Amino acid sequence: MPDDGKPDGRLIDTRPSVRPLDERRLAVLRAIVQDYVGTEEPVGSKALVERHNLGVSPATVRNDMAALEEEGYIHQPHTSAGRIPTDKGYRLFVDRLAEVKPMTAPERRAIRHFLEGAVDLDDVVARTVRLLAQLTRQVAVVQYPSLTRSTVRHIELVSLTPTKLMLVLITNTGRVEQRMVDCPAPVGEALLGDLRARLNGMAGGCRLPEVPTVLEDLPGGFEPADRPAVSTVLTVLFEALAEQNEERIMLAGTANLTRFGHDFPLTIRPVLEALEEQVVLLRLLGETADSAMTVRIGHEIAYEGLNSTSVVSVGYGSGDQSVAKLGVIGPTRMDYPGTMGAVRAVARYVGQILDES
Amino acid sequence: MPDDGKPDGRLIDTRPSVRPLDERRLAVLRAIVQDYVGTEEPVGSKALVERHNLGVSPATVRNDMAALEEEGYIHQPHTSAGRIPTDKGYRLFVDRLAEVKPMTAPERRAIRHFLEGAVDLDDVVARTVRLLAQLTRQVAVVQYPSLTRSTVRHIELVSLTPTKLMLVLITNTGRVEQRMVDCPAPVGEALLGDLRARLNGMAGGCRLPEVPTVLEDLPGGFEPADRPAVSTVLTVLFEALAEQNEERIMLAGTANLTRFGHDFPLTIRPVLEALEEQVVLLRLLGETADSAMTVRIGHEIAYEGLNSTSVVSVGYGSGDQSVAKLGVIGPTRMDYPGTMGAVRAVARYVGQILDES
DNA sequence: ACTGGCACTCAGCTGGGCAGAGTGCCAGAA
DNA sequence: TTCTGGCACTCTGCCCAGCTGAGTGCCAGT
Numbered sequence: 161m162p163d164d165g166k167p168d169g170r171l172i173d174t175r176p177s178v179r180p181l182d183e184r185r186l187a188v189l190r191a192i193v194q195d196y197v198g199t200e201e202p203v204g205s206k207a208l209v210e211r212h213n214l215g216v217s218p219a220t221v222r223n224d225m226a227a228l229e230e231e232g233y234i235h236q237p238h239t240s241a242g243r244i245p246t247d248k249g250y251r252l253f254v255d256r257l258a259e260v261k262p263m264t265a266p267e268r269r270a271i272r273h274f275l276e277g278a279v280d281l282d283d284v285v286a287r288t289v290r291l292l293a294q295l296t297r298q299v300a301v302v303q304y305p306s307l308t309r310s311t312v313r314h315i316e317l318v319s320l321t322p323t324k325l326m327l328v329l330i331t332n333t334g335r336v337e338q339r340m341v342d343c344p345a346p347v348g349e350a351l352l353g354d355l356r357a358r359l360n361g362m363a364g365g366c367r368l369p370e371v372p373t374v375l376e377d378l379p380g381g382f383e384p385a386d387r388p389a390v391s392t393v394l395t396v397l398f399e400a401l402a403e404q405n406e407e408r409i410m411l412a413g414t415a416n417l418t419r420f421g422h423d424f425p426l427t428i429r430p431v432l433e434a435l436e437e438q439v440v441l442l443r444l445l446g447e448t449a450d451s452a453m454t455v456r457i458g459h460e461i462a463y464e465g466l467n468s469t470s471v472v473s474v475g476y477g478s479g480d481q482s483v484a485k486l487g488v489i490g491p492t493r494m495d496y497p498g499t500m501g502a503v504r505a506v507a508r509y510v511g512q513i514l515d516e517s
Numbered sequence: 518m519p520d521d522g523k524p525d526g527r528l529i530d531t532r533p534s535v536r537p538l539d540e541r542r543l544a545v546l547r548a549i550v551q552d553y554v555g556t557e558e559p560v561g562s563k564a565l566v567e568r569h570n571l572g573v574s575p576a577t578v579r580n581d582m583a584a585l586e587e588e589g590y591i592h593q594p595h596t597s598a599g600r601i602p603t604d605k606g607y608r609l610f611v612d613r614l615a616e617v618k619p620m621t622a623p624e625r626r627a628i629r630h631f632l633e634g635a636v637d638l639d640d641v642v643a644r645t646v647r648l649l650a651q652l653t654r655q656v657a658v659v660q661y662p663s664l665t666r667s668t669v670r671h672i673e674l675v676s677l678t679p680t681k682l683m684l685v686l687i688t689n690t691g692r693v694e695q696r697m698v699d700c701p702a703p704v705g706e707a708l709l710g711d712l713r714a715r716l717n718g719m720a721g722g723c724r725l726p727e728v729p730t731v732l733e734d735l736p737g738g739f740e741p742a743d744r745p746a747v748s749t750v751l752t753v754l755f756e757a758l759a760e761q762n763e764e765r766i767m768l769a770g771t772a773n774l775t776r777f778g779h780d781f782p783l784t785i786r787p788v789l790e791a792l793e794e795q796v797v798l799l800r801l802l803g804e805t806a807d808s809a810m811t812v813r814i815g816h817e818i819a820y821e822g823l824n825s826t827s828v829v830s831v832g833y834g835s836g837d838q839s840v841a842k843l844g845v846i847g848p849t850r851m852d853y854p855g856t857m858g859a860v861r862a863v864a865r866y867v868g869q870i871l872d873e874s
Numbered sequence: 875a876c877t878g879g880c881a882c883t884c885a886g887c888t889g890g891g892c893a894g895a896g897t898g899c900c901a902g903a904a
Numbered sequence: 905t906t907c908t909g910g911c912a913c914t915c916t917g918c919c920c921a922g923c924t925g926a927g928t929g930c931c932a933g934t
Contacts, residue, residue: 202927204927205927205928206926206927207927216876216877217876218877218927219930220875220876220877222927222929223876236927236928238884238885239883239884239927239928240882240885240927240928241884241885241926241927241928242926242927313677314675314677314683316673316675316683318671318673318687320671326671326687328673328685328695336693336695338685338693414771414792414793415789415793417789418785418789428775429772429775432772432774433772435771436771559896562897563896564896573908574909575896575908575909576898576907576909576910577906577908579896579898580898580906580907582897593897595914595916596896596897596913596914597895597897597913597916598896598915599895599896599897
């Protein structure tokens with residue numbers, strides 16, 4: 161179907177001088193991507209017209225393909241083979257040619273049901289990551305809800321020996337962090353109780369990043385003799401808060417890497433290496449936009465070992481606040497609409513589950 | 518070098534009637550294993566005599582090989598190829614022909630130094646598993662120190678709402694477990710303090726499995742009105758203790774799977790799948806003898822997906838008590854002496870580190 | 875602007891032939 | 905009896921050539 165004058169204010173100039181890709185060419189590209197993703201084999205002009213009914217002849221399609229190749233959207237492994245999409249081709253496909261494929265109602269029910277069985281935060285994350293791996297048949301990554309957006313539910317101090325305390329921080333997302341504190345002087349029960357009460361009174365309900373500001377002046381309210389101990393506790397607490405940006409991640413579905421492709425011994429190695437580096441994964445997820453779904457394709461990914469993969473990621477959270485990210489990693493030739501649908505659906509339901517708990 | 522009369526009390530009957538494998542044949546088997554592990558290729562008689570100086574001719578070695586094959590220790594992929602060891606051959610090698618290769622002094626220093634940097638239990642385990650993967654160039658598995666052998670350092674109760682408590686259990690191995698408790702009736706501060714004190718007084722220092730016995734009669738010591746709440750807390754505590762047999766595991770070095778062999782797309786898949794199943798890994802480690810090092814080879818492993826791998830595992834712990842297991846998983850054709858040396862050394866040093874903290 | 879036809883290219887398969895590694899066996903030496 | 909050298913045999917792996925088929929680019933014609 162040709163350009164029949166979309167209301168873009170240029171009805172007269174029906175053929176703007178810059179017309180790199182008309183409708184049919186896009187349709188051809190879309191068809192190439194779909195076929196290649198399905199068959200894993202370079203797709204030729206003849207097969208294309210047979211499988212999709214674009215009402216033109218192979219020769220015409222060949223011309224379009226030549227143009228698409230010229231512009232860098234597809235590429236020929238060797239003369240006289242079919243075409244395969246380039247990273248740029250997938251990019252165009254994702255941006256303009258594909259719609260996120262929504263999950264069916266039974267699928268949605270299954271997701272919800274599966275996640276609802278979780279008993280604690282660990283379990284929620286574990287179930288989510290497995291579910292995502294299974295739905296997409298790819299490698300799934302889920303980041304634990306970050307502490308930076310959560311709030312203090314309770315701070316507990318436990319005396320282990322006269323000078324040794326255990327500091328326990330409990331957040332509203334159910335996460336618990338503990339730290340040892342070596343105090344410079346013995347801490348009595350009275351002081352401990354007082355400190356515990358004041359900590360909770362002042363910081364309870366605060367967002368974690370705000371805690372240092374809120375507690376800044378706390379030592380001043382204590383007897384001079386007690387101040388060193390109080391300061392030590394605070395230091396440790398602040399450290400714990402800061403360190404929480406070093407976040408945890410859970411992984412599943414690595415066995416799906418074996419479905420990567422023919423040449424996979426070469427591709428799979430760097431991917432496995434990348435997956436072992438929490439740092440890499442965290443950076444990967446970190447680059448995800450907060451609300452919208454992010455798709456990074458092949459060389460768009462900064463980390464070299466993942467240049468033959470694509471990453472689909474999105475934030476999830478309770479309410480509309482995103483508290484962490486999740487996503488999947490797969491070969492560039494992946495089913496983008498389906499993957500994006502699954503990722504979106506799972507993110508949505510995890511968010512709901514977190515809300516409820 | 519022929520049998521020159523070792524003092525085994527049978528100087529006269531130099532050739533006992535049962536002589537399935539004499540010295541040289543064992544030497545041949547040993548040489549085959551060593552070469553095959555090194556080259557990954559079937560090893561022939563000629564190459565053997567060249568590389569190891571068994572002072573005999575290839576023809577003689579051939580005869581020995583025929584005998585070894587007859588007995589099932591080695592096997593020929595096809596006529597006119599060299600031999601490769603069978604699982605049974607590796608077994609014999611490990612049991613009788615190989616010595617655990619001790620780490621060199623610099624290696625030991627490096628291990629120790631690397632582990633000493635750890636800041637908490639998670640970090641110890643994380644470092645251990647990475648270290649082990651790096652040393653052996655295989656997949657490493659480390660089980661978290663089990664709770665069943667550890668003791669109670671502290672039990673903390675925190676009131677979140679009048680009827681909602683948070684129970685925190687801290688063990689001497691540094692592990693922290695928390696549980697929510699929903700009480701049937703409001704719990705006042707006085708009761709909470711009392712309960713906390715009694716819990717710690719009675720259970721502090723106890724081994725975890727003994728805790729239920731020790732605390733059995735606790736509710737009786739409280740006012741009748743408070744007993745339901747106390748019972749609820751105990752129930753949750755006991756649950757937490759029981760659940761801890763569901764232990765955690767950490768994994769590293771999966772990228773080393775790519776060094777598995779030529780045919781690895783087929784082998785690697787079930788292995789990756791197995792590695793994702795904590796249950797499988799736990800059972801694998803569970804079958805490890807408590808003190809001695811265990812080596813399971815190929816089909817000796819109950820789990821089918823791992824039938825082309827070998828597992829070297831050993832317990833580790835503080836003092837001489839084993840609190841958990843660790844090990845590595847690699848192809849059956851692995852460097853057993855080296856791997857065993859590394860596993861043993863790492864286990865030893867983790868034990869020491871745990872002792873110190 | 876599209877189509878049919880044509881010549882061309884090239885990967886992948888097939889089959890034959892060859893080299894090399896390795897074996898088993900046997901007769902003779904130690 | 906045990907080892908050795910020699911010999912014939914069996915394979916796999918590799919190379920080469922030729923063929924087939926899929927796919928292309930181009931061009932002339934509608």
